[in-house]
Amino acid sequence: MEAGASSGTGSFPAEDGEIWVPVLSDPLDGGSNSPTQAEIEVYSAYLDYDAMDFQAVLEGPQDEHDIEKLFGGARSATYIKEANLTHEIECEFYSPTSDHGMIQTLAPATALPEKEEAPVTMALGGGGEEDKKRKGGGKGHPLPCQRRSMRLALAATPLEEGACATFIVDLLDYMPKSGWRHRSRLRSARKRGIWSLNTEQTFLLPNHLGNATCFQDMSSICKGKKCGHRKNNDHWTYEEMKKLVDALYISGVGNWTKLKHENFSTSVRTAMNLKDKWRNLKKAYTGNAKKRILPTLDKDCVEKIQKLASKMKLHL
DNA sequence: ATTAGGG
DNA sequence: CCCTAAT
Known part of the structure; x- marks a missing residue:
């Protein structure tokens, strides 16, 4: 007090x-x-x-x-x-x-x-x-x-x-x-x-x-409100995002459980976290540039995101 | 048990 | 990040 x-x-x-x-x-x-x-x-x-x-x-x-x-x-x-x-x-x-x-x-x-x-x-x-x-x-x-x-x-x-x-x-x-x-x-x-x-x-x-x-x-x-109760609220780091994108670029989008085990086995990120993050990344870097609010990723990483995104589009 | 998609 | 329908 x-x-x-x-x-x-x-x-x-x-x-x-x-x-x-x-x-x-x-x-x-x-x-x-x-x-x-x-x-x-x-x-x-x-x-x-x-x-x-x-x-x-x-x-x-x-x-x-x-x-x-x-x-x-x-x-x-x-x-x-x-x-x-x-x-x-x-x-x-x-x-x-x-x-x-x-x-x-x-x-x-x-x-x-x-x-x-x-x-x-x-x-x-x-x-x-x-x-x-x-x-x-x-x-x-x-x-x-x-x-x-x-x-x-x-x-x-x-x-x-x-x-x-x-x-x-x-x-x-x-x-x-x-x-x-x-x-x-x-x-x-x-x-x-x-x-x-x-x-x-x-x-x-x-x-x-x-x-x-x-x-x-x-x-x-x-007081009396919900705060600080989220399970996992440490924010994605640049390295994590890059790692995710690289992994997806190699093995393709999907198979989140496998991806988790093979690339993020020791990470706090769950398979669903990975899935969600990818969706957000895709959204952030494919829409109009105005909406890019995510941390600036390097060119290579952004390109991979965009390539992956367009590849997925074709398959629809 | 996992995933896709909306919330 | 959660929830849920669908698989």
Whole structure:
């Protein structure tokens, strides 16, 4: 609770140049929502703490390809904001195979000494005995499948050009389908592949949110509504799409189950997902160019899509 | 059990 | 992504 606007660092509403991260209470576990915390959701087949570069996570990926590296296969979604951190922040990471998360203390991105030792870590829930393997997880999971949330506690600080921490989030997946007026803006940002927003696009600033109740708005809007319940809402990556198109180009369109087993056996995508994705790709790249809202695929890939589409047409 | 197609 | 009729 305590979504009080004045707690935490900095005043509220924010001063010029001050960025606040929107706060969401976790729809699934009713987590607390303090104005200095942001819910960040990571979709991942696994999170390998040992292999994770936490500092890089803090600094944020440079492009969408970095996502994979940072989260060990995680597919995250939208970069919604930038903020310059002046305080240490604590990040809590969960993996689907652990009962409790791990807290990482991260220094501000700009104040990093050298490449010293790894950040201090400690296990949550009083357990210093967290097993390295994290095998028998699952029982205490507030979330059902391969979805964990990551909560960052951070201070609202003035924005400085250049040095910005970015956060991987997909607020869209937490937000209700309707009732949140910034949803469409987030959507368009995601579609256009905007991974970080400049200061001119700070639609998440309190100013743009209207008034001091924005934090409460966000969580209250979500309250009682269905959000964050989709089974598989990590978004298709460029690589996945390319892989799909290539596979279809070779073996033809159809036989989705076979395709799944032969080309996507370890992927979260089901045969039906593949089918649906192909239909969407076809639709996107065969209609009038105006409607191409999908991520820009390379020429070769687009050509394959179009060839496949026209080939199918002939057979009708 | 899978797929095609509409929602 | 879900649902369902058709296969």
